[in-house]
Amino acid sequence: MFDYLKEEGVPESLLRAVEEFRRNYAVAEGLQRPRFTYYGEKIWEEAICSLLAGQNLLLSGPKATGKNVLAENLSFLFGRRSWNISFHVNVDASYLIGCDTFDGNRVAFRPGPVYQVAREGGFGILDEINMAKNEAVAVLHATLDHRRIIEVSGYDRIALHPSARFIATMNYGYAGTREINEALGSRFAVLQMPVIEEKQLARLLVKEHPDMSSQMQKQLCAVFYELCAKAESAEISARAVDLRGILDASALMALGLRPLEAMDMCISNKVFDSTERAIIHDSIAARIPRSWK
Ligand SMILES: Nc1ncnc2c1ncn2[C@@H]1O[C@H](COP(=O)(O)OP(=O)(O)O)[C@@H](O)[C@H]1O
Ligand SMILES: [Mg+2]
Known part of the structure; x- marks a missing residue:
């Protein structure tokens, strides 16, 4: 260390x-x-x-x-x-x-x-x-x-x-x-405590999931900071801004779950208000298409 x-x-x-x-x-x-x-x-x-x-x-x-x-x-x-x-x-x-x-x-x-x-x-x-x-x-x-x-x-x-x-x-x-x-x-x-910096988040993802494609890794980072920005501007609550959720979703993807479904389970579905949940789901789906495996 x-x-x-x-x-x-x-x-x-x-x-x-x-x-x-x-x-x-x-x-x-x-x-x-x-x-x-x-x-x-x-x-x-x-x-x-x-x-x-x-x-x-x-x-x-x-x-x-x-x-x-x-x-x-x-x-x-x-x-x-x-x-x-x-x-x-x-x-x-x-x-x-x-x-x-x-x-x-x-x-x-x-x-x-x-x-x-x-x-x-x-x-x-x-x-x-x-x-x-x-x-x-x-x-x-x-x-x-x-x-x-x-x-x-x-x-x-x-x-x-x-x-x-x-x-x-x-x-x-x-x-x-x-x-x-x-x-x-x-x-x-x-x-x-600050929210993790972008280059550090990339590093964390690579360390935790060395097999993840760099495209997926980039999109996950982008989704995370987009959700941060949306919460800051009060478009959504802070519930969905959860790095733990991103890491959990990555673990599900590694086991073969579709990325968008994994993100819904670990991020969007944690928000119980349906309008807010839809905003979050859409902003994830814009970066991580349903077709991705
Ligand atoms: N700056 C950071 N460096 C390394 N890991 C981080 C950082 N910020 C968040 N994480 C990751 O987020 C997850 C949650 O960390 P944790 O310490 O339990 O958060 P907190 O106690 O602030 O809720 C862990 O997997 C951790 O590795
Ligand atoms: Mg804690």
């Missing part, structure tokens, strides 16, 4: 600092390179700087802009184990930090993910943090600011290991998204 980042133009001084971090905090064993590589050197550079400075990072942006991919890539680069912490309805202090449980013989502390990150000096990925309830947010306050502590109910407070970091993600940019409150937001350095 270091070679890749060097080629991308991430400053070598930063990469050397990451190497020093890895030497200082012994790289965790058994880490595997994530399935996807994040493309976008400016975001890489900013994210690395911020983590080196000991900050927590909030990645904010529309869906499928690579927020989770980047968070996993960063954990791997820094040589830390990562814990994915998602904020479903039942997330509270005892889930995040841990609680005493009785196994039939004795009471033992069952550690939660935030506790494990703190102890091991791992990276905690706070997924879709804007969905967190107040109780979960309250737990994070002291953890995420300069105090770097967690309160373990019934036990002592413990300090975060110096290599522990938190990377939060937040889907933002479509109707109905929740914001995070100011106090929580102030505890992070924030990156507004």
Whole structure:
């Protein structure tokens, strides 16, 4: 991954600092390179700087802009184990930090993910943090600011290991998204995640589907940015602007499904309003004819 980042133009001084971090905090064993590589050197550079400075990072942006991919890539680069912490309805202090449980013989502390990150000096990925309830947010306050502590109910407070970091993600940019409150937001350095650049998308498609014709690859890129533009001008909602859908459709094409049908399944049909769905279908069909196999 270091070679890749060097080629991308991430400053070598930063990469050397990451190497020093890895030497200082012994790289965790058994880490595997994530399935996807994040493309976008400016975001890489900013994210690395911020983590080196000991900050927590909030990645904010529309869906499928690579927020989770980047968070996993960063954990791997820094040589830390990562814990994915998602904020479903039942997330509270005892889930995040841990609680005493009785196994039939004795009471033992069952550690939660935030506790494990703190102890091991791992990276905690706070997924879709804007969905967190107040109780979960309250737990994070002291953890995420300069105090770097967690309160373990019934036990002592413990300090975060110096290599522990938190990377939060937040889907933002479509109707109905929740914001995070100011106090929580102030505890992070924030990156507004851009939509993937055209040359990077081409690269991603080639890497994922080396057998795809270059004509198909060009048309898929074109469709994606056309849908982005239509959503920006409010002609359609942002629902159909979904890189994940494009990749999923490509996987169906590789299995032999007709390209237009694959795109309908993975893009157009996700929009339930029929007028909007027709606009999306037509703009795909203009580039990917029904006759294509
Ligand atoms: N800049 C990017 N570099 C690499 N992959 C990207 C990028 N943006 C989006 N993707 C791809 O989009 C898909 C969704 O990524 P993910 O990280 O789950 O998105 P998010 O968490 O922002 O919704 C993945 O397959 C990922 O590889
Ligand atoms: Mg995500």
